[in-house]
Amino acid sequence: MNIGEIARRAGVSRSTVSYALSGKRSISPATRARIQAVIDELGYQPSATARALSSGETRTLGLVFPPAGSHYTDMQLDFIGSLVEAAAGFGYDVLLAAAVGDGQQGLRRLVAERRVDGAVLMEIRLDDARVDYLAEAGFPFVTIGRTGEPERTRWVDLDYTALVRSCVTHLVQLGHRRIAFVNRSERLFHAGYESAHRSLTGFERACAEYGVVGTAHLCGDDPASGEDAIGRILAADPGTTALVTVNEAALGGLYRGLAARGRAIPGDFSVTGIAAGRWATAVTPQLTAADVPAIEMGRVAVELLLELLATPDVPPRHVLLTPPVSLRASAGPAPASDD
């Protein structure tokens, strides 16, 4: 069931079948019909492998999957789903590379063995060895998130600095004057995760600008750590009345910690942050948050990458998104102060 078989049955040469399929040369209607009939009868589909070998295109995109055992967020899942879907729309498949160890190994395989035409990276660090590797190798890639030197690469990202600032602004307008920031884990922060750093920057700047007391805390990506973080926050400053978080996975623990300490949300304590919309509406009370447009981001990433594959010389394009803060139920006016 290869192209030779089709050619034989249709009484033409292999190249004629190929041209009939690709349309790259004109074929007489009669011949085309005969070939098509044979193809339909046998249910023939050309081998992707053979096609890739001769054409030099795999029509596959690589995605470096976040390290296993890490705590996946809804956001990541939405990225993957939308990447796959968007790629499928363009006739591309998505190949996942396990990011074992430092995440380099799987990526190198994809690239060096030429399994994919281009790559999408997520979980970007300010200083990211994977980005350097791909850039140096001249391999086409796009990142979801951006490094500390973003001008030379292609990416789609959230403006974490601005988003956290918006959350602080909202809280300040509600009268809060002592605000905590719950960042992601110490491990991720020290690894240089860009979102963790950029959101901290946004928090510190906003607090300074508004002249409010802001204390930042790192927090593991799980509910237990979230609960623990609440303890640390209230121990450090019992007068804290609100928090901003970018730690979706810890959110359940944050809520639980507040409840355990008798702080009602939003009566006694307000919570805001950045999270997938689905997650924000799953908790009680629903989270006032900037909803990560993960699906749009995945789609944009694919579009940027395919644009690069089609015309390798286009200058780098970037897309920086700043979704609005959706007002829900977890933030309210600051309680009367004891000051």
Place this chain on the structure above:
Amino acid sequence: MNIGEIARRAGVSRSTVSYALSGKRSISPATRARIQAVIDELGYQPSATARALSSGETRTLGLVFPPAGSHYTDMQLDFIGSLVEAAAGFGYDVLLAAAVGDGQQGLRRLVAERRVDGAVLMEIRLDDARVDYLAEAGFPFVTIGRTGEPERTRWVDLDYTALVRSCVTHLVQLGHRRIAFVNRSERLFHAGYESAHRSLTGFERACAEYGVVGTAHLCGDDPASGEDAIGRILAADPGTTALVTVNEAALGGLYRGLAARGRAIPGDFSVTGIAAGRWATAVTPQLTAADVPAIEMGRVAVELLLELLATPDVPPRHVLLTPPVSLRASAGPAPASDD
């Protein structure tokens, strides 16, 4: 930078390089060293595509990704992560197929274009066209979940019937006599999702056996539907004091609905179910539930599939898992009855 280039620089034939790499024929130490030196110098890696074409193996596994727009659960994400990781451990990559439309199209592409050596299916229905298609095509595959006719295929699955039964048993032992069951969405149920049907069976049988009142409800896979389901449950039988759910995505809404109606968990109302352990610990109070061993299931799926690829004639193997119910905080003794 292909094998011919290596051969030329090492002063040997292409086949000698190939044998040096694969070890399938003996090569003199001197020659081997010379070839290796050239390879190291140039950083040569054989093209996966060319290798696949001639060897007939892509060393890639296909995964049909759950339909887009559906609500992904943590479970699914863990499946994917563990599949990728387990596959990587055996030198395989994972290719995602978008399940657009009925999910057949992407699968057909993977199979007909021979992009993958084998496939993993999830979100299985009792009567599943994809399974029939693969079985008929004689294409190697494994399912996470099983159809209504499970003997002839290879799968790993949870024993939903037994797990729901365990939840009911636990509630009955706590004194509950009026129990609700929150199933997955009407759409999924009518599509024949096996977990939805098998868990309903388990619920009905257990209630009948213990002689307790059990009412089953379908519920959309989102928090809002969960909230709505609580309304329906309490309207249908205000005396309900506990529920069992397999609807992870609705859980937040279930909690919210109960809170809105003044039912404290677990004081007034107990909640149990089947969920990813991470999700179960994220909510407040933490969910007493059978924790889905998603990571193990993904690993087992890969092992079953690779076993099949290695020895195509092995008889079908199945793995049915029954994780224990983890006692957490969401279920307690039934409140004093008004009866």
Place this chain on the structure above:
DNA sequence: ATCGCTGGTCGAACCGGTTCGATCAGAAGC
């Protein structure tokens, strides 16, 4: 000294497509 075996290597065919250049028939141009 001869035979046979074996370890090491090479050349060629093959996997299943794509694509270039050449060929040929028929139509158009003059």
Place this chain on the structure above:
DNA sequence: GCTTCTGATCGAACCGGTTCGACCAGCGAT
């Protein structure tokens, strides 16, 4: 009626590996 052009098709080379059969040298056995 002869050239020229165009549309349709074919054969061969190529993509980058793997693998089979053949060959040759060197060694041990007789």
